[in-house]
Amino acid sequence: MSLDPVILFFVLGVIAGVAKSDLKLPPAIYELLSILLLLAIGLKGGVELSKSSMSGLLPQVAAVLAMGFIMPFVLYPLARLGRTGRADAASLVAHYGSVSVATFAVGIAYLNDRNIAYDSQLPLFLVLLEVPAIIVGILIAKGLSDRSQAWGRVMHEIVFGKSILLMVGGLLIGWIAGPQGVQPLEPLFFDLFKGLLALFLLEMGLIAASQGQALRQHGVFLILFGLLVPLPMACVGALIGTLIGLNVGGVTLLAVLAGSASYIAAPAAMRIAVPDANPSLPLTASLGVTFPFNIFIGIPVYYAIAQGLQGLGG
Amino acid sequence: MTEYPCKIVTIVTEAILEQDICELLRRLGATGYTVTDARGAGSRGVRNAGWQSSSNVRIEVLCNPGLAEKIAVQVQDLYYENYAMVLFTADISVLRPNKFS
Numbered sequence: 001m002s003l004d005p006v007i008l009f010f011v012l013g014v015i016a017g018v019a020k021s022d023l024k025l026p027p028a029i030y031e032l033l034s035i036l037l038l039l040a041i042g043l044k045g046g047v048e049l050s051k052s053s054m055s056g057l058l059p060q061v062a063a064v065l066a067m068g069f070i071m072p073f074v075l076y077p078l079a080r081l082g083r084t085g086r087a088d089a090a091s092l093v094a095h096y097g098s099v100s101v102a103t104f105a106v107g108i109a110y111l112n113d114r115n116i117a118y119d120s121q122l123p124l125f126l127v128l129l130e131v132p133a134i135i136v137g138i139l140i141a142k143g144l145s146d147r148s149q150a151w152g153r154v155m156h157e158i159v160f161g162k163s164i165l166l167m168v169g170g171l172l173i174g175w176i177a178g179p180q181g182v183q184p185l186e187p188l189f190f191d192l193f194k195g196l197l198a199l200f201l202l203e204m205g206l207i208a209a210s211q212g213q214a215l216r217q218h219g220v221f222l223i224l225f226g227l228l229v230p231l232p233m234a235c236v237g238a239l240i241g242t243l244i245g246l247n248v249g250g251v252t253l254l255a256v257l258a259g260s261a262s263y264i265a266a267p268a269a270m271r272i273a274v275p276d277a278n279p280s281l282p283l284t285a286s287l288g289v290t291f292p293f294n295i296f297i298g299i300p301v302y303y304a305i306a307q308g309l310q311g312l313g314g
Numbered sequence: 315m316t317e318y319p320c321k322i323v324t325i326v327t328e329a330i331l332e333q334d335i336c337e338l339l340r341r342l343g344a345t346g347y348t349v350t351d352a353r354g355a356g357s358r359g360v361r362n363a364g365w366q367s368s369s370n371v372r373i374e375v376l377c378n379p380g381l382a383e384k385i386a387v388q389v390q391d392l393y394y395e396n397y398a399m400v401l402f403t404a405d406i407s408v409l410r411p412n413k414f415s
Contacts, residue, residue, distance in 0.1 A: 275396035
């Protein structure tokens with residue numbers, strides 16, 4: 001099986017970072033790329049949603065949300081294994097229970113290359129899965145009784161943070177405008193998707209390489225956590241996807257979501273809500289270990305699992 | 315040209331705190347402030363502004379000595395323990411003292 005070129009861009013970024021090259025994407029460009037990718041995923045999802053009927057969506061949404069709320073509790077004991085304190089472990093599960101848009105985008109590219117269709121509700125699930133784990137993580141860190149928590153500020157950070165705002169915005173715009181309305185936008189958002197993703201992954205490679213230092217400091221636990229947690233979580237995602245009747249592409253993407261770890265929404269929210277947690281622990285695991293694992297090994301494996309489950313069911 | 319004495323408070327910290335600190339400054343009575351993006355390195359490692367989680371801001375406020383002290387105490391109380399942050403003050407001169415409470 002040949003490697004997707006966008007993944008090679010990630011490798012190039014890592015090499016540039018390790019070699020201390022002067023290559024650096026200007027922050028404004030990185031910002032623009034992430035805005036375009038978020039909107040592209042949202043728009044695509046919105047257009048697809050406008051074509052399909054909404055019936056049956058509610059139980060699916062409930063199942064996905066339940067997964068989002070329960071997974072962090074299951075992960076928490078594992079996160080404590082590395083002699084991590086309560087706040088650090090809570091922050092870790094908030095990141096791993098939440099999802100990564102970049103991994104999702106690579107998953108979409110993987111399916112597109114193979115002409116595999118995926119259910120239109122997946123971008124909606126992506127949005128839904130960003131939030132619950134962050135809330136659970138904060139609750140674990142602070143306890144239910146802590147009234148000092150400024151929930152208003154934290155919820156504002158989560159809901160109006162750029163990732164959810166743009167995804168929900170894209171979904172709504174796509175849904176309202178429909179296929180015809182969005183057509184003039186297609187050259188920018190859909191035709192260029194892979195090129196934008198390639199550039200974005202180049203920068204992701206640079207960022208991942210910069211996590212090497214922290215990885216050496218925190219050592220074996222983060223590497224093991226980052227490598228061993230995604231696969232079982234993805235299996236749970238795949239199982240739930242199959243049970244709620246998604247197609248092979250949809251099951252694959254739900255597995256990708258379950259197996260991925262956040263690095264935009266969760267870090268920002270946790271930094272505000274749980275300031276005593278060390279922010280570099282989860283970021284290092286998420287960016288330096290889990291993200292590479294998922295795009296190199298995870299996504300093809302999750303696809304195989306989805307096919308297997310579909311075979312069992314059908 | 316007449317110059318009047320004034321204080322400048324400079325806070326270099328994580329970009330995520332920008333909104334909170336600016337709100338605090340307004341609440342304490344600062345008449346204005348200036349925010350710039352920053353990068354550098356210190357006890358919390360390199361903060362190279364490559365992307366959101368590692369970017370810094372530099373917030374500057376011109377004010378009277380009393381307010382400068384209030385700002386320093388509050389900011390220290392709220393953020394010093396858990397956030398990457400440097401705060402320093404300096405004596406400067408301005409031309410229009412009534413502009414800076």
